[in-house]
Amino acid sequence: MAASMYRLVYYSRNHIAHDQALFASNIQKILEKSRINNQRDEITGALLFNAGCFAQVLEGPLDKVEAAFERIQQDERHGDVSLLALDPISRRSFPNWAMGFIGTSDIQAKRFAGIGASTGFDPSRLSGDEIHALLRDLAIEEEAA
Amino acid sequence: MNVATSFPHITEAHSAGIPSAEQILESLPRSVLVVGSEGVVTYANRASMVSLAAVVGSEMRDLFPGCVLSLATMTGAPSCLLISRDGEKFDAGIAVLGAGQFLIDLRPSLDARTADMQGDLDELTGLTKRNGLLKHLSSALCSGPASSIAVHCLDLDRFKMINDTLGHAVGDLLLKKVADRLTAACHKDDIVARLGGDEFVVLQRNVEEGTAETLASRIVDLIGRTYVIHGHTINIGASVGVAIGANALQDCDLLRNGDLALYEAKKAGRGRYRMFESGMDALLFARREMEIDLRRALALKQFKLNYQPFINVTTNRVDGFEALLRWEHPVKGNIPPLSFISLAEENGLIVKIGEWVMRTACIEAMSWPGEMIVAVNVSPLQFKADTLLDTVATALKRSGLPAHRLEIEITEGALLDDTDNVIQTLNSLRALGVKISMDDFGTGYSSLSYLQKFPFNKIKIDRSFVAGDDADSEAILRSIASLGTSLGMAITAEGVETAEQLARIRGERCTHVQGYFTGRPMGTDQIPVFLARNDLDERI
Ligand SMILES: Cc1cc2nc3c(=O)[nH]c(=O)nc-3n(C[C@H](O)[C@H](O)[C@H](O)COP(=O)(O)O)c2cc1C
Numbered sequence: 001m002a003a004s005m006y007r008l009v010y011y012s013r014n015h016i017a018h019d020q021a022l023f024a025s026n027i028q029k030i031l032e033k034s035r036i037n038n039q040r041d042e043i044t045g046a047l048l049f050n051a052g053c054f055a056q057v058l059e060g061p062l063d064k065v066e067a068a069f070e071r072i073q074q075d076e077r078h079g080d081v082s083l084l085a086l087d088p089i090s091r092r093s094f095p096n097w098a099m100g101f102i103g104t105s106d107i108q109a110k111r112f113a114g115i116g117a118s119t120g121f122d123p124s125r126l127s128g129d130e131i132h133a134l135l136r137d138l139a140i141e142e143e144a145a
Numbered sequence: 146m147n148v149a150t151s152f153p154h155i156t157e158a159h160s161a162g163i164p165s166a167e168q169i170l171e172s173l174p175r176s177v178l179v180v181g182s183e184g185v186v187t188y189a190n191r192a193s194m195v196s197l198a199a200v201v202g203s204e205m206r207d208l209f210p211g212c213v214l215s216l217a218t219m220t221g222a223p224s225c226l227l228i229s230r231d232g233e234k235f236d237a238g239i240a241v242l243g244a245g246q247f248l249i250d251l252r253p254s255l256d257a258r259t260a261d262m263q264g265d266l267d268e269l270t271g272l273t274k275r276n277g278l279l280k281h282l283s284s285a286l287c288s289g290p291a292s293s294i295a296v297h298c299l300d301l302d303r304f305k306m307i308n309d310t311l312g313h314a315v316g317d318l319l320l321k322k323v324a325d326r327l328t329a330a331c332h333k334d335d336i337v338a339r340l341g342g343d344e345f346v347v348l349q350r351n352v353e354e355g356t357a358e359t360l361a362s363r364i365v366d367l368i369g370r371t372y373v374i375h376g377h378t379i380n381i382g383a384s385v386g387v388a389i390g391a392n393a394l395q396d397c398d399l400l401r402n403g404d405l406a407l408y409e410a411k412k413a414g415r416g417r418y419r420m421f422e423s424g425m426d427a428l429l430f431a432r433r434e435m436e437i438d439l440r441r442a443l444a445l446k447q448f449k450l451n452y453q454p455f456i457n458v459t460t461n462r463v464d465g466f467e468a469l470l471r472w473e474h475p476v477k478g479n480i481p482p483l484s485f486i487s488l489a490e491e492n493g494l495i496v497k498i499g500e501w502v503m504r505t506a507c508i509e510a511m512s513w514p515g516e517m518i519v520a521v522n523v524s525p526l527q528f529k530a531d532t533l534l535d536t537v538a539t540a541l542k543r544s545g546l547p548a549h550r551l552e553i554e555i556t557e558g559a560l561l562d563d564t565d566n567v568i569q570t571l572n573s574l575r576a577l578g579v580k581i582s583m584d585d586f587g588t589g590y591s592s593l594s595y596l597q598k599f600p601f602n603k604i605k606i607d608r609s610f611v612a613g614d615d616a617d618s619e620a621i622l623r624s625i626a627s628l629g630t631s632l633g634m635a636i637t638a639e640g641v642e643t644a645e646q647l648a649r650i651r652g653e654r655c656t657h658v659q660g661y662f663t664g665r666p667m668g669t670d671q672i673p674v675f676l677a678r679n680d681l682d683e684r685i
Contacts, residue, residue, distance in 0.1 A: 004378065066373045070322060073370045074329045083371045083378055 006062045009085040009132050011055040012078040034099035046100040046135040055131050059092050093136045149621040176251040204233030212547045225283035267339045270324035278338035294350050295357035295389045298403035301343040302382035302415045318374050326367045361418035380417035447473050451666035455659040465518025468506040469666050491501050496530045503536050507544035520552040525559040556584050560595050603631045608640025626654040
């Protein structure tokens with residue numbers, strides 16, 4: 001049997017300058033790196049960006065998730081990292097995503113509107129479960145789209 | 146040459162064939178110097194004359210320009226790096242010869258870094274250890290004032306607790322991650338060292354305006370971020386003290402200054418950094434002096450208790466007195482508790498002082514007329530010491546004071562850690578018949594849940610709510626009072642200083658008042674007179 005599977009959910013504040021091009025290229029780099037590392041480490045999950053925040057779900061073997069989280073913690077591109085959940089799971093919610101990025105398509109815009117605040121999505125107001133559910137639903141819609 | 150005079154007794158004693166110690170020194174292929182504490186050479190062997198052009202009377206600072214460490218400091222290090230006028234590097238071993246003389250043995254230097262590679266690393270974290278750090282430090286200081294360096298001394302907050310609760314295996318992994326994060330925060334040229342336990346030092350090179358502050362705050366931020374280890378979420382913090390070696394010509398001990406700054410950072414509330422300032426040593430010195438005095442104060446009977454009355458506003462009578470500690474210092478006069486209690490808590494003296502207060506208050510209360518209550522403050526640390534119950538029981542027995550005349554005042558701080566044990570102690574105290582009140586309510590964590598956890602006899606509302614005549618203070622005062630009364634607790638408003646405040650308090654369901662207006666603190670011998678006076682009735 002594989003090592004026990006865990007899900008980790010956190011949100012953080014974006015520290016990348018508010019420059020569109022700079023931000024896009026940084027996100028690109030983060031995603032590229034994540035996909036390579038995560039594939040190697042059997043980690044799947046999703047990353048969301050909005051309103052100056054990141055929210056991310058990482059799922060995979062505990063030691064690998066811990067190691068990835070430690071690297072992410074040291075990353076200067078964000079700060080105020082709040083760990084929202086760390087729980088054992090029996091099944092992955094994002095089996096097909098080495099690291100999905102959600103934050104550009106129209107679906108999210110609607111979804112965020114649904115959540116309420118006009119300034120957009122503020123992960124700091126959501127629990128780990130809520131973020132997880134949100135990302136999972138978004139991922140399903142994204143895949144269907 | 147006039148070197149033999151330095152070693153007058155050695156030569157003759159040896160039989161022919163065995164060279165004298167002096168001959169050996171003179172033929173030694175490497176340089177040896179003897180230097181007085183002022184840095185003046187009093188002996189130079191032949192090799193040192195050749196390679197350093199050293200003679201008796203040469204000055205260290207001319208032979209090794211840029212070296213700013215004093216000899217006394219250098220003797221603490223196993224060896225330190227010295228660079229000659231020609232740029233030649235030496236690993237200098239320094240020994241004290243006595244009478245203010247130092248022996249300096251100058252070995253041609255291996256690169257400091259290679260010395261590190263040869264096993265002088267911390268096993269757990271792979272970081273440099275103390276010896277390595279001292280080497281790097283002296284070499285950095287000797288490389289001259291062109292580039293200044295900073296020393297960051299750091300201490301992990303709450304590490305011990307993690308180690309105790311989650312075990313050493315997790316504690317070790319945590320230290321590794323801390324080491325990783327420190328290394329990540331630093332520049333390649335910087336040195337990260339672990340001095341043992343949870344003590345780390347970063348030697349930052351090429352410091353420019355503001356860069357030491359930036360690194361320190363980065364360290365505080367990075368180390369304070371959540372760790373995940375074996376499925377545990379762990380939060381610790383870092384306190385950092387920073388000393389900059391900008392003034393490279395001064396003989397300053399950077400590590401010591403960094404430690405002083407660290408001490409200030411911890412005192413200021415941890416999870417922060419502090420830059421060394423020149424006043425800090427004076428501050429620490431004053432504190433040390435105060436600590437010495439404090440240790441003697443009990444034995445020299447410099448403590449005294451004063452008593453401030455609290456008045457029951459429903460009966461308009463004095464119900465009792467709160468014992469207030471005074472320290473009458475023979476030279477400095479009266480030292481207020483605010484200036485020494487935190488020190489006493491820091492060094493544990495508070496337990497002994499607390500015992501004295503408890504004993505004395507019980508004895509003195511026995512001489513008061515009627516059934517007056519004596520209220521005694523108890524520090525959170527006395528709960529931790531585990532002797533509180535014993536102290537109280539003994540004080541009651543020895544003095545003969547009935548338990549219902551003793552009221553113990555605790556602060557919210559006492560309930561913060563280890564709440565279950567504290568509540569158990571409180572229950573045992575209550576079983577003795579002692580009353581328990583919650584002091585300074587509203588200032589700390591103000592958790593109403595504490596009021597549920599234990600049925601306090603009384604809540605004392607902090608003076609700030611009485612003094613504040615704004616709507617907020619009043620609303621808070623009123624709601625604490627009504628919550629307390631609904632839980633069956635008495636309510637004391639503290640710090641009542643004017644008739645107007647007293648009138649206001651009466652309207653707010655408070656049952657008791659205490660403050661300058663209804664009675665200043667007094668010595669035990671003044672209590673009978675105070676109680677016999679009836680002008681109190683006129684005022685309240
Ligand atoms: C918001 C955010 C999310 C990230 N997510 C991941 C991730 O899922 N996996 C990953 O390996 N790195 C992730 N990174 C990048 C890491 O912080 C780090 O740069 C990277 O893991 C370093 O990989 P390397 O050691 O292989 O160079 C993320 C960074 C940020 C700012």
